[in-house]
Amino acid sequence: MAQSFKEAINSGKFVVTSEISPPKGSNIEKMCHHIDTLKDKVDAINVTDHQSSVMRFPSIGGCLYIKERGGEPILQMTCRDRNQLALQSDLLLAYVRDIRNVLCLTGDAVVVGDHKEAADVFELDSTQLLRAIRQLESGKDLGGNDLDGAVEFYAGAIVTPEAQPIEPQLIKFEKKVEAGAEFFQTQAIYDLDNFSKFMEYARQFPVKVLAGIVLLGSARMAKYMTENVPGIFVPKDLIDELSGAPKGEALNKGIEIAGRMIAALKRDSICDGVHIMAIGREEVVPDILAVAGLSTEIEKK
Amino acid sequence: MKSITKQKSLEEIEQQLEGLGRVYIIGCGTCTTMTKTGGIEEVLDMKDRLQDMGKIVTGWTVIPIACDEMTEVSLRENNEAIQNANCILVMTCGLGVQRVGSYIDKPVIPALDTLFIGLEDSPGNFHEVCAQCGQCVLGWTAGICPITACHKHLLNGPCGGTNNGKCEVDTEKDCAWTLIYERLKEQGRLDLMRKYQPIKNSQVVPRPRITIIS
Numbered sequence: 288m289a290q291s292f293k294e295a296i297n298s299g300k301f302v303v304t305s306e307i308s309p310p311k312g313s314n315i316e317k318m319c320h321h322i323d324t325l326k327d328k329v330d331a332i333n334v335t336d337h338q339s340s341v342m343r344f345p346s347i348g349g350c351l352y353i354k355e356r357g358g359e360p361i362l363q364m365t366c367r368d369r370n371q372l373a374l375q376s377d378l379l380l381a382y383v384r385d386i387r388n389v390l391c392l393t394g395d396a397v398v399v400g401d402h403k404e405a406a407d408v409f410e411l412d413s414t415q416l417l418r419a420i421r422q423l424e425s426g427k428d429l430g431g432n433d434l435d436g437a438v439e440f441y442a443g444a445i446v447t448p449e450a451q452p453i454e455p456q457l458i459k460f461e462k463k464v465e466a467g468a469e470f471f472q473t474q475a476i477y478d479l480d481n482f483s484k485f486m487e488y489a490r491q492f493p494v495k496v497l498a499g500i501v502l503l504g505s506a507r508m509a510k511y512m513t514e515n516v517p518g519i520f521v522p523k524d525l526i527d528e529l530s531g532a533p534k535g536e537a538l539n540k541g542i543e544i545a546g547r548m549i550a551a552l553k554r555d556s557i558c559d560g561v562h563i564m565a566i567g568r569e570e571v572v573p574d575i576l577a578v579a580g581l582s583t584e585i586e587k588k
Numbered sequence: 589m590k591s592i593t594k595q596k597s598l599e600e601i602e603q604q605l606e607g608l609g610r611v612y613i614i615g616c617g618t619c620t621t622m623t624k625t626g627g628i629e630e631v632l633d634m635k636d637r638l639q640d641m642g643k644i645v646t647g648w649t650v651i652p653i654a655c656d657e658m659t660e661v662s663l664r665e666n667n668e669a670i671q672n673a674n675c676i677l678v679m680t681c682g683l684g685v686q687r688v689g690s691y692i693d694k695p696v697i698p699a700l701d702t703l704f705i706g707l708e709d710s711p712g713n714f715h716e717v718c719a720q721c722g723q724c725v726l727g728w729t730a731g732i733c734p735i736t737a738c739h740k741h742l743l744n745g746p747c748g749g750t751n752n753g754k755c756e757v758d759t760e761k762d763c764a765w766t767l768i769y770e771r772l773k774e775q776g777r778l779d780l781m782r783k784y785q786p787i788k789n790s791q792v793v794p795r796p797r798i799t800i801i802s
Contacts, residue, residue, distance in 0.1 A: 367740075371787065393747045396739050396757045407740065414744040415787050429787070447748045455769040458781050459745035465784065474748060517751035 292331035292359050292388050293441040296470060296495050301553045302560030303581060304361060304472065304497060305572050306333035309344035318344070319352060321569040326358030328573050328582065331388060333361040333472070333562070340367065340400025347377055350386045361443070362386050365394025366411045371419070371429050374411065378423060382438040390443045390472065391416040391463075413444055414459070417466035443470035446496075447518035448485035449478070456518075457488070464492045472562040474518045475501035477525055479551060486557050495559040498552055502565045502575065503541040506530040542571055546578020553579070590707070591619040591681030592714045593626065593700040602641055604697045605675065610644045612666075612673035613699075614688055616654035616680040623714070625700050626650075626679030634679060634699065646672040654684030660691050670694070722792030728780050730771035735788075737764035743785035 296302045305328075307321045325332050334349035350360035362381050369377065381389065397407040411419060419429055426437040444463040450456040460471070471489070476482040476498050489496050501519070503509045506529035509521040525544060532540035549561050565572050576582040605611065613631050620626025628650050635645045647669025651662045663670065670676065675695040678685045682702040689696040704716040716736045725743065726733060735741045739757045746765035749756025753766040772778050793799060 393740060393742065395749065398739075398757050409740040409742065410790065411787055412740070412742045412744050412747075414784065418784075419787075445748060450748070450750070451752050452766065452769070455746050455750075455765055455781070456748075458769075458778070462744055462782065462784060517749050517756055 290330070290359075291441075292361065293469075295330040296559060300560075301581070302330040302495075302497065303328075303549075303563065303576065304331045304333060304560065305329045305563040305565065305569065306335060306361075306363075307349060307569060308335050308338060308567075309346065309349040311341070311343050313344070315344065315352065318349060319356065322349075322353050322356050322358055324570055325572055326353065326356055328576060329563075330560070331359040331361045333363050333390060336363040336365045336392070336394070337368065337400070338395070340395045340397050340402070342400070342402055347381055347386070350381065351384055354385055359388070360386050361388040361390050363390045363392060364416065365392045366409050366413065366416055367394030367397065367407055370408055370410045374416065374419065375423060375428055378420065378438060378440070382440070387439065388441045388443070389420060390445070391420070391468070392445060414462045414466045417442055417444060417463055417468050421467040441469055442467055443472060444468040445474065446471050446489075447474040448476055448482055449474065449520045450518045460489075461492070464494055468494060470495040470497065470559075472497045473499040475499045475512070475516075475564065477519075477521045477548070479548065479557070481520075482552075483555075483557055497560040497562040498548075498558045500545050500548060500561050500563045500575075502545050502563070502568060502571065503529060504568065505537045505541070538568070538571070542574050543578055545575045546580075549575065549579035549581065553581070590622060590705065590714070591683060592703045592706045592716075593620055593623055593681050594703055595625050595630070595679075595700055596698070598637060598641075601677070601697070601699055605638075605641070605643065605677070608674040608695065608697075609642075610646050610673045611638055611675055611677050612646050612670045613638070613648040613677045613679065614654065614684075615648070615650035616684050617650050617652040618654070620654075620680050620684075620700065621650070622708070631679055634677065638677070646670070651680075651684075654678075654680040655687050657687075659684075659687050663688070663691050721788065723788055725785065728783065728785065729768045730775060730777070730780075732764060732768045732771060734764050734768065737762075737767070743788065745781060 305325050310318055332353055334346045336346040337343050346363050350362050353360035391413045393413045397405050420440050420442045423438050426434050446460045447456050471494055506526050509526045509529055512519045513521045529537055529540050552558055563572055613634055615626040615631040631648050638645050649666050651659050675697055677697050677699050678688050679699045685696055685698045706714040706716045708714050719736045721735050739755055750763040753763050755761040755763050772781050
């Protein structure tokens with residue numbers, strides 16, 4: 288049995304996580320293929336929870352498959368779709384099925400997804416969900432009732448180091464730390480100087496931080512994200528580097544950029560690891576790790 | 589306080605009126621007059637539309653404050669025309685529709701959808717300010733309500749979707765938590781934003797909401 292994510296991160300090694308998206312439908316073949324591609328290459332695999340508010344196979348279902356296939360899952364849990372009762376009961380299921388890592392998220396708005404008239408819940412926010420986990424660990428549910436069998440989780444959250452304005456996000460980051468977040472996966476970062484400044488601040492707190500690395504597949508994607516995705520800023524020199532790649536080579540350039548950034552983050556001990564989001568190109572994650580010089584190290588675990 | 593309403597499509601109004609050939613129309617002199625959804629002009633326009641649909645309009649009135657109990661008096665004054673109708677088409681908010689319905693033993697049909705309780709910022713521009721959640725947090729949030737002004741009604745700060753002070757669901761809309769942050773900062777009270785806000789009680793007054801003031 289491989290190390291748990293918590294053991295890996297606390298061992299001081301530079302950890303790598305990646306993520307998969309469950310299918311839109313009952314065909315789990317591609318998801319299982321992605322799990323098999325990643326499970327021995329990374330320390331843990333996030334499973335998204337109806338990302339972008341698009342209805343899919345559940346996050347907890349994906350985590351169960353990761354466990355079954357010998358990987359280490361991180362259950363992404365948003366507050367968009369479930370009230371207190373539903374969130375707590377899913378945590379009980381996760382715990383008994385040995386899913387011990389939970390990433391607490393507020394969740395995207397329903398209206399950006401594919402069920403535009405659906406109700407949104409947001410009874411809890413990410414900070415309150417972290418506290419809910421700590422309360423369940425104390426043996427009590429959110430109603431203050433005793434649990435027959437408590438739980439224990441390694442709980443994390445997200446932070447957006449490039450957000451504008453940044454101070455409200457940092458206040459929330461600190462509230463998440465106080466609420467019991469033990470690790471953070473960041474929104475995509477591309478400017479290592481900016482990120483290093485954020486890490487100087489984040490290092491004051493007793494939490495582990497994994498830098499978010501979103502694979503850039505083309506210059507167009509990089510420009511689109513900078514212009515449209517909140518908290519993502521791709522510097523012009525990276526966009527130029529992607530545009531300058533020979534025809535058909537942009538993805539390889541993106542792999543090289545991601546690998547190079549990961550290598551630099553590790554070399555300068557800027558953060559505790561990386562979270563690689565390949566967004567549909569999960570099969571190239573091992574290539575990114577190879578460029579970063581990390582593949583053999585992780586396979587040894 | 590104003591009930592902000594929007595007229596239903598004529599198609600939906602016609603569906604609701606199926607089999608009801610004789611219609612009496614009621615508007616309201618307060619909120620729906622201001623929002624131009626149930627004042628005299630709109631009631632007269634509706635009369636023409638109903639006649640185009642082949643309905644007989646037995647009469648109409650615009651009650652000063654349709655949700656008020658004085659509505660009973662107005663209805664009594666117009667009793668004859670009301671009795672000649674099969675139903676009442678009500679161009680008020682949901683409060684007025686239910687007030688009218690409580691006095692009349694005939695079907696009451698809403699012509700409007702009630703959207704929210706809001707304030708008028710400038711002529712024709714309304715925004716929701718209070719969701720009547722039963723547990724006011726304005727004292728912690730610089731007087732800006734995160735329950736109504738934040739799309740996800742978050743209590744502990746902005747989500748990751750905020751961008752340059754705007755909301756992820758609509759770049760025309762301000763991020764409530766950026767506004768709260770800026771105002772608290774101006775007031776030198778940012779410590780309030782650092783305070784943990786617990787999960788709200790969703791059952792302060794369980795529905796159906798009833799209260800007795802003695």
